[in-house]
Amino acid sequence: MIDVNKQGEVWVFAEQESGKLSEVPLELLVKGRQLADALSVPLAGVLLGDGVAGLADTLIAHGAEKVYLAEHPLLGHYQAAGYARVLCDLVEQHKPQICIYGATPLGRDLAPTVASAMWCGLTADCTDLQIGDHTDPITKQQYEKLMLQIRPAFGGSVIATIVNFDRWPQMATVREGVMPLGAPQSGRKGQVIRFKADLDGATLPLELIETRRRAKKVNLKAARIIVSGGAGVGSRENFRLVWDLANSLGAAVGGSRAAVDLGYVDDDHQVGQTGTTVRPALYVACGISGAVQHRAGMAESAKILAINDDPEAPIFSVAHYGIVGDLNDVIPKMIKAIRGGAGVKGAAEVAKA
Amino acid sequence: MKYNCVVCVKQVPDTKRITGDAMTEEGTVNRGALPAVFNPEDLNALEQALWIRDEYGGTVTVLTMGPPTACEVLREGLYRGADQVVLITDRAAAASDTLATSYILSCAVTKFSPDIVLCGRQAIDGDTAQVGPQLAQKLTFPVISYLEELVGLDDGKITVRRNIGNGWEVVSSKLPVLLTVTGSANIPRPPGARRMMKYKKARSAAELTGQVADEMPDASQQEKATEVKKRCEALKGRGLLLEQWSLDDIEADLAWCGRDGSPTKVHRVQSIVLAGGEYREFPPTDEGIAELVGDLIEDHTIG
Numbered sequence: 001m002i003d004v005n006k007q008g009e010v011w012v013f014a015e016q017e018s019g020k021l022s023e024v025p026l027e028l029l030v031k032g033r034q035l036a037d038a039l040s041v042p043l044a045g046v047l048l049g050d051g052v053a054g055l056a057d058t059l060i061a062h063g064a065e066k067v068y069l070a071e072h073p074l075l076g077h078y079q080a081a082g083y084a085r086v087l088c089d090l091v092e093q094h095k096p097q098i099c100i101y102g103a104t105p106l107g108r109d110l111a112p113t114v115a116s117a118m119w120c121g122l123t124a125d126c127t128d129l130q131i132g133d134h135t136d137p138i139t140k141q142q143y144e145k146l147m148l149q150i151r152p153a154f155g156g157s158v159i160a161t162i163v164n165f166d167r168w169p170q171m172a173t174v175r176e177g178v179m180p181l182g183a184p185q186s187g188r189k190g191q192v193i194r195f196k197a198d199l200d201g202a203t204l205p206l207e208l209i210e211t212r213r214r215a216k217k218v219n220l221k222a223a224r225i226i227v228s229g230g231a232g233v234g235s236r237e238n239f240r241l242v243w244d245l246a247n248s249l250g251a252a253v254g255g256s257r258a259a260v261d262l263g264y265v266d267d268d269h270q271v272g273q274t275g276t277t278v279r280p281a282l283y284v285a286c287g288i289s290g291a292v293q294h295r296a297g298m299a300e301s302a303k304i305l306a307i308n309d310d311p312e313a314p315i316f317s318v319a320h321y322g323i324v325g326d327l328n329d330v331i332p333k334m335i336k337a338i339r340g341g342a343g344v345k346g347a348a349e350v351a352k353a
Numbered sequence: 354m355k356y357n358c359v360v361c362v363k364q365v366p367d368t369k370r371i372t373g374d375a376m377t378e379e380g381t382v383n384r385g386a387l388p389a390v391f392n393p394e395d396l397n398a399l400e401q402a403l404w405i406r407d408e409y410g411g412t413v414t415v416l417t418m419g420p421p422t423a424c425e426v427l428r429e430g431l432y433r434g435a436d437q438v439v440l441i442t443d444r445a446a447a448a449s450d451t452l453a454t455s456y457i458l459s460c461a462v463t464k465f466s467p468d469i470v471l472c473g474r475q476a477i478d479g480d481t482a483q484v485g486p487q488l489a490q491k492l493t494f495p496v497i498s499y500l501e502e503l504v505g506l507d508d509g510k511i512t513v514r515r516n517i518g519n520g521w522e523v524v525s526s527k528l529p530v531l532l533t534v535t536g537s538a539n540i541p542r543p544p545g546a547r548r549m550m551k552y553k554k555a556r557s558a559a560e561l562t563g564q565v566a567d568e569m570p571d572a573s574q575q576e577k578a579t580e581v582k583k584r585c586e587a588l589k590g591r592g593l594l595l596e597q598w599s600l601d602d603i604e605a606d607l608a609w610c611g612r613d614g615s616p617t618k619v620h621r622v623q624s625i626v627l628a629g630g631e632y633r634e635f636p637p638t639d640e641g642i643a644e645l646v647g648d649l650i651e652d653h654t655i656g
Contacts, residue, residue: 001616079524080486080489080495080496081495084490104518105498105499105516105517105518106517106518108482108483108486108498109486109496109498109499111483112451112482112483112484112485112486112487112490113486113487113489113490113496115452115483115487116452116455116486116487116488116490116491117490119452119609119616120452120616121450121452121615121616121617122451122452122483122617123617124451124479124480124481124482124483125480125481132620134618134620136618148620149617153478153479153480153622154366154368154478154479155368155477155478155480157368157624158622158623158624159622159623160619160621160622160623161619161620161621161622161623162617162618162619162620163617163618163620164616164617164618165618166616167616205495205526205527205530206495206497206524206525206526207524207525207526208522208523208524209512209522209523209524209525210522210523211517211520211521211522211523212520212521212522213517213519213520214519214520215519216519225654225655249655281654282649282654282655293368302654303649303654305645305649316632319632320631320632320633321632321633321634321635321645322632322633322634322635323634323635323636323637323641323642323645324634324637325636325637326637329637330637330642333637333638333639333642334642334645334646336639337639337642337643337645337646337647338646338655340643340646
């Protein structure tokens with residue numbers, strides 16, 4: 001661990017794979033900017049890899065004032081041992097006060113390894129970070145301008161705020177998609193600081209045999225409308241209804257954990273506490289009972305329409321619109337009404353008459 | 354070649370069952386109404402270890418840290434085939450965060466000189482996935498997280514396929530190693546009926562202490578202690594006394610345990626009541642649905 005250092009910078013770990021940055025570090029730079037401004041300290045990106053220097057400009061365009069760059073052949077393919085060693089050396093040398101990572105499989109492997117090696121604190125899967133004061137309930141000691149690490153806990157039923165006031169840096173992993181992505185500004189200036197990775201002659205424990213990546217089939221974060229199905233849809237075949245309704249709305253398809261576990265839809269589509277957190281303009285929940293974990297991942301949608309044959313389903317407690325009925329009957333009717341298009345209002349009037 | 358496996362497991366409240374009875378009128382969780390269960394992915398870690406033992410020989414040790422009630426998961430481990438189980442329980446371990454927990458576990462795991470340490474990827478109460486990698490670092494073992502399939506194990510070298518979010522990779526490592534196992538890695542075997550019969554009466558000293566306190570409320574401390582000792586010995590004779598270790602037993606430095614050993618502190622906990630704003634219900638008729646769709650088009654939500 002390092003000592004409390006109020007002048008320390010705010011660091012964002014710039015996760016990249018095969019020389020490409022994902023959206024996660026760019027989202028984190030938006031949040032990092034807010035934290036750095038609240039503390040009046042610089043914001044820096046930390047870029048590790050092999051032949052990744054070209055990515056520093058992207059980090060600067062997204063708000064990093066500094067980029068710490070460590071390149072080494074042994075950093076070409078990620079493994080915790082090499083990355084953690086270099087990061088710990090960087091932290092020891094520059095003493096940042098905050099270090100944040102994406103809560104990706106890589107971030108959730110690396111950050112705990114660094115935290116353990118440095119005996120410092122780490123909070124997992126934050127959905128927000130703020131700067132605020134803390135009073136220790138036992139000692140009554142006050143601590144100013146700490147990073148408040150906000151995360152759902154207990155299956156998403158409570159929101160816990162965590163602080164680390166003495167064993168720094170303050171570290172957190174942050175959930176993908178919870179911070180909006182900022183637009184790059186090409187005019188920004190920043191400083192690239194090269195750091196020599198102390199890995200020459202080192203042997204890392206893992207040997208990579210094979211790797212296979214696939215493009216995500218669905219981008220729920222970017223979708224304006226999401227139509228989701230749950231266990232109530234009944235079968236993978238019947239999930240066709242959800243796809244049809246989504247097609248008629250130009251929407252993305254989501255699924256509850258139950259639907260994914262039952263094999264109705266692939267896990268790329270999972271919405272909720274353990275899947276993707278979404279906040280579309282419209283979220284249509286078909287046959288989803290609304291376990292708290294699911295609601296935690298979609299309750300911030302601007303409009304929620306729930307279709308369920310159980311009027312007691314918890315999903316109705318977060319819905320703005322509800323239809324209590326059999327989705328096999330309701331969805332085709334809805335598609336028909338949507339296809340009716342702009343004249344629908346008129347059609348409704350006619351139907352009423 | 355035989356392999357000695359240590360599986361770290363956790364007893365957790367069943368947060369997957371937060372529905373109906375487990376919710377209060379205010380829409381918050383009634384924790385007392387949630388049953389305590391074997392953390393689901395820890396069962397996958399246990400299954401992986403049992404499979405390795407059955408295939409190659411060796412032993413499976415199940416370790417848990419928690420209050421005496423956590424012995425329930427140790428018994429479940431025995432029902433499913435574990436060779437030995439250990440409870441780490443100590444008041445000074447309470448309120449440990451993931452760092453302190455991994456330190457305490459590392460002190461205990463070291464006692465077994467394992468070839469392979471297995472953890473579930475994450476526990477459903479906190480979902481942090483931190484203890485596995487932190488424990489590996491403390492043990493100075495390589496970590497392979499998010500295991501989906503054991504590809505090969507021979508001659509002191511393990512090869513596994515792990516999930517990397519947008520795909521997978523196959524990596525190999527020399528032993529010893531720490532693995533975190535995902536729910537898709539295997540289907541945990543059910544408890545064995547004969548093993549259940551055999552171990553259902555297994556208890557730890559801490560549980561017997563609780564039992565004696567309940568059954569002999571008026572006895573003196575001395576009498577209670579004597580009774581506990583007697584019951585411990587009786588169980589031990591039948592191989593049913595669950596091993597129990599304190600922080601002293603594993604030579605843990607108290608400065609790194611419990612609240613003092615935990616750099617992360619809770620600032621605030623808020624129950625969330627997920628409630629919508631205005632709610633309108635439409636009948637499941639052509640007219641009702643057309644009216645709803647019309648409203649959504651009118652306010653430019655769709656169309």
